[in-house]
Amino acid sequence: MKASVAIAQFPITWDIQKNLEAVTSLLADVQPDEIVVLPEGALSGYGADLSPLEELQPATLAHAMDRLAELAQRRAIHLFCGTLLCEHGVWSNAALYFSPGGTRWTYRKINLAMNERGRLDAGPGLSTLRIQLAGGPVTLGVQICREIRFPEQWQHLADRGAQAFIYLTHAANPSEPAGVWRSHLISRAAENQRFVLAANVADARQHCPSTVISPRGEVLVEAPTGQTTIIRTTIDLERSANWYLGQRRQDLLKLSYDIGVSGHAN
Template identity: 35%
Template sequence: MKVTIAQAPVTASMKDNLGAVLKLVESNAGTDLIIFPECVLSTYEPQDKDYIKNIDFAQLSKSHEACREMAVLHKTSIIIGSIDKVNEKYYNTAFIFHANGTIEKYHKANLAFLDKSFFSAGGSLPVFEIAGVKVGIQICREIMYPEQWRLLAIKGAQLLVHITDCIEKDKYSLWKSYLVSRAAENQRYVFSVNNAHKTQGSPTIAIDPDGKILEEIHSEKAESRQIELDMSKPRDYYLNQRRTDLVQITGTN
């Protein structure tokens, strides 16, 4: 499996964001999966009390369809951040636009403080299949909850994808250490993609199941890197030695 980590700008303009995304998809055609940041299609302005009210959902629907069409055209799957509206509720969402035209979604389960003013929390931690690889997804602050990542590994995820819009100062080294830990402790690939912003609070990074950094982008520019996964590397050595008589991690979904 070949995966692209694609750092794109998350600006206040949905059309500009979509344009940057589509360029990165075109330049990485031929990879099995392309990963983009949190809420890059919808914009991410949770500090604005009118954030949801200001979103043009007609344009957002067009952006979703454009990504679906590009996934089919280039025979690549896309994981990308946006907003999903379901029965008058809004979810901070990772959309999966599959190469065959189908769509799956992960709704962020553990919401940030500002998120809670606008979004409903997701109620499950699903594992998806992309190009024959089992994939789990986490969004932004969910890096703080290693039990969620562990549950995804227990469920069989081989690649753990993390999308974020982390632009806080002085967080880079800390969040990088979290990502390396999530990879090494679960013995899974961890690929994280951040906003292309002048302030980087988290890296756009690819880490192998031993905690080795394969690629890292520390830049405010729209950039991408391609990584070939060795699927013999994810393993259950640590998982199989858990003291389940002392600690049990179980999920309802």
């Protein structure tokens, strides 16, 4: 089954209304049934310094989320958007899904960055999301930013039926070596034989591309660094496979774990 995907890359500020206007403008030409991915913190704002979080108004954020839900319904798209999210007075780093039919789903980042710890709460777990495209149902897994460094989380999602990964990041750290995070994206795609749909902030310092990568690790399309743009392609989800996952020596992994726990072989 084929699916049309669109990855939006744009500068993100701590002004919710400005971010919302940027998203609305960028998505003016999206097509019905497209899977659209926006970066981490695209709605609320985000940065290494999270002190502006103290000034964010949850009511303003909730209103902006409603506008995005309306946009997804009006454009008949499957919209993924990153935002800091306040629920019951507690903030988390979240990826929101807005369906063409008006339903919503939330993934909360489970592996928080060091600047997030003490300010944000980690999510409760990893779960997949099943969406309904025109050609049929698709199961997706979602990960956020530094979770690219934890391949076991991606493998867990693949084991639970994810046919593709949605990846949202705000990666613009000049101290990171060039190309490393791009390599991580290729590895997560190839080792799990799943598509990776990745959206990053538009920033001249970005060290991770906005891109779509095939289950073979091929870069199908990639946004220019720092530019405000949307990149598009069509993916064939029939290319997702379990060839490598099915060859894992889980018997040895279990034996090693049992020895480590007990201190001797049984």
